[in-house]
Amino acid sequence: MLERERKELVxxxxxxxxMPTPHKRQVERKPIARPPSPTAALQTKAAADGRRKRKAHLLETGVELGPGESPSSGFVPKEPTPPKRGVRWGAPLESGNGSDAETHSPTQARLARIDGSRLAKGPVALDKFGNLEGASPPKAGTSPVVIKKVLYKGEKA
Structure with a gap:
């Protein structure tokens, strides 16, 4: 396909x-001044403060926290899984979908075959754009969207 033909088709x-859609617009006015943008210096200071708090928590409790995790926000760290020598299956494994699910013991699960796969078996007819032949196009439709604009003290629309 020539470049000119491709551009015309696109x-x-x-x-x-x-499909032009009229969106609802909403202006939200706040009676406070616009907060300052975070500069590199402020971000560096906040990161250093977070590292200091996490280190203090580690020394106090012995639990290491990652960035964004704080015990004051109700974060509970996971307990490490104790090492085990083997795996024990608590329940039989399932194969299939929904009510057609069959249960098998772990030793028999590898022998079970899953029928009704979502993948196509064999060759599939495609058109020149790579879509399925005879497939119906998606339905055109819109969903309502509200566009919000935030104005701070002293700003004009």
């Missing part, structure tokens, strides 16, 4: 798929 399909 333009035609773009015009077909464009």
């Amino acid at each position: 333009k035609k399909n773009t015009n077909l798929n464009c």
